[in-house]
Amino acid sequence: MHFTSEQRLDDGVLAREFTLGEIPGTLWTTPESAAPTPLILIGHNGGLHRREPRLVARARHSAANGYAVAAIDAPGHGDRPRSAADEQTRADLRRAMRAGEPVxxxxxxxxxxxxxxxxxxxxxxxxxxxxxxxxGGPVGYSGWTAVGIRLAAVEPRIAAAGFFAGGYVPRAQREEARQVTIPLLLLLQWDDEGNPRQRALDLFDAFGSKQKTLHANTGGHAGTPWFEVEDGNRFFDRHLK
Incomplete structure (x- = not known):
């Protein structure tokens, strides 16, 4: 891991950019926190960048609460190159969604x-x-559901996870959800325009966790209220600290 830059933010959080081979990422920490600190991984999808303001706000809030927080750009996201095939698929998806076709x-x-x-x-x-x-861990995961399910299923170091019930979850990960037994917090936007509500409820049912909580709020895909970030930190406090 090679740190390429660092910036002390006005809330005392230290943001450090890093590269790990071809993987670009950001690590947020509060240097005054007692080390070693637990870690939260933040995953994002939809072509978003790890510097997207909503993601950065979540990361800073958790770092100020005593966590190390990390995000990386997935292949084809953020700073990483997109293949011609990826661009074509994204264009096909946009066209199909505008036309109301099955996607x-x-x-x-x-x-x-x-x-x-x-x-x-x-x-x-x-x-x-x-x-x-x-x-020093333990480790939590927050964000992109499809990746989070697979990561929680195969990575024993993940101790708790918070998922956003928006975005397509492949059939393979819907099956893998039954293998996920760690404590879970699932956030659902009740009026999410691109994600069928019943599909999210069925996914919540499928998780094998004995400790799982569903928070549903009115509003569209990007309307998750800020207090859910605060509740998410309390969830991680219960399971990581």
Whole structure:
């Protein structure tokens, strides 16, 4: 892991950019926190960048609460190059959604392979993060549901997870949800325009966890209220501290 820059933010949080091979990432910490600190991994999808303001706000809030927080750009996201095939699939998805056409198979062909590529990169990043003296675990995961399910199923170091019930979850990860037994917090936007509500409820049912909580709020896809970030920190406090 090679740190390429660092910036002390006005809330006392230290943001450090890093690279790990081809993987670009950001690590947020509060240097005054007692080391070693627990770690939260933040996953994002939808073509977003790890510097997207909502993600950064979540990361800073958790770091100020005594966590090390890390995000990486998945293949084809943020700073990473997109292939011509990826661009074509994204264009096909936008066209189909505008036309009201079925999109499940397009999502399956795009998100499924992306999960297969991203989870090994997260595990490599986790190895590197846990080798830093200021980070000691335990480890939580927050964000992109499809990647989070696979990561929680295969990575025993993940102790708790918070998922956003938006975005397509491939069939393989819906089956893998039964293998996920760690404590879970699932956030659902009741009026999410692009994600069928019943599908999210069925996914919540499928998880094998004995400790799982569903928070549902009115509003569209990007309307998750800020107090859910605060509740999410309390959830991680219960299971990581």
């Amino acid at each position: 499940d198979e397009l999502f399956e062909s795009f998100i499924g392979p992306l999960v297969e590529k991203t989870v090994p990169e997260w595990r490599t990043t986790l190895d590197a993060l846990l080798s830093l003296p200021e980070i």
